[in-house]
Amino acid sequence: MLDRKFIRAHADVVQQAAVDKGLDLDVGALVDLDARVRQLTEQVNNAQGARKRFAKEFARADEARRAEMKVEHETADEHLKALRDELAQATASLDDLMLQTPGIPWEGAPVGPDESANTVVRTVGERPEFDFEPLSHVELFEQRGWVEFARAREVAGQRAYALKGDLVLLERAIHSYALDLMIQRSFTPISVPVLVRESALTGTGMFPKGREETYALPADNLYLAGTAEVALVGLHSNEILSHADLPLLYAGTSPCFRREIGSAGRDVSGLLRVHQFEKVEQFVICENDDAISARWHEVLLDTAETILRDLGLAYEVVECATGDMGLGKYRMNDINTWFPSLEKYRETHSCSTLHDWQARRANLRYRDAEGTIKIAHTLNNTAVATPRLLAALAENHQTAERQISVPPVLRGYLGGRELI
């Protein structure tokens, strides 16, 4: 969400951002509505002031005068009620439009309608060369008895899976390692609720657009979050933090739930696109300063890249185009990891700066050193998300003996084993 004053002053910039992000948003109409709301607000304020003065006078008046006054008041009161209704209606329309206002993308973002306009920033690491016929993660896991698909899908439907045996240990090792790395970098580990209220999803920016993508539990008026980010933003929404508290660095762990409605029928086999997965999320709340949040963006990106390098995986870092980055984002870098079975890079991480867009929506503020209240900046990136990353790891480090060679950084979590 953007600042109404900013929209007023820079309607052209906002309209351009909407166009670049492929949104159907009429900023002119929004500006008109904003003016209307302000005009009505002033009228309501004046009418309420009058009513207040009237009530005081009424309290002092005698019986006869009161009867007279009541008659006089009736018209004014009806007028006020009508104004209020009108204001409520206009405000509701405005709020609706405000939720659709895009974050202004940074100047370095490629302008384009979708991911085809993304640019590769760098490609890192060596793709594996096999002197045997490599298997896909699905083939490998099935051969080793490390996964249940058919049985799991009897239980839980399309895209369901159950990991078994050593693969479970490997998954845990990946998460433990990622968490430890983040702790080393001063992030606070936190396990967050995934069963969340609608307000948390709206505050994050997931709703209203992502409603279709989210599992709803209508009996309890709750939703299953698609990422820990929802709870992490929610934890501090409506708060005024002290600048001394910032930056707030979280390593959020949680299961994640996604309906994958937009990609029905795609990637239905295997572990690349599932409805339920495990993630360690990097999340930052920092001061409202472009240079500071840019630095955190680099840190989040570096942490993800460090993880991939430590795991011995080849990847590319992508600068996401305006049309690919989503409503609220200022800057987004996807990291795509090499999957030998696909012979291509697939997204495993997504690093985003939300600027103040998300924090404004969630009403997440802080008091700076001068005592001025400001909207914070928020950023997030994946640290690890499995099973997708687990699949990448297995495919890249498989051996001719249908084993997986364990990257050195994970061995400590697996009793020193070099192969599983």
Add this chain to the structure above:
RNA sequence: GGAGGCGUCGCCUAGUCAGGUCUAUGGCGCCCGCCUGCUAAGCGGGUUUGGGGCUACAACCCCAUCGAGGGUUCAAAUCCCUCCGCCUCCGCCA
């Protein structure tokens, strides 16, 4: 699942039964000033948040804000309804 208590402008708190004197009390903390070897104490002033107006800014003015949203009323912190949160107890339970 059942029963009860509570939610006031950073923290604590008065006010809610009996609506108007609430322009929300007092204390603590914090900020500014005075005083003062320095500090503390003392004294004086200030200190919720959001929106709008006026402005070069500030000052100032208006409206809202007593967990949130509705309602009753000339008038709501106070009365009514719904929701949210916290606490206590009973039941069930990993």
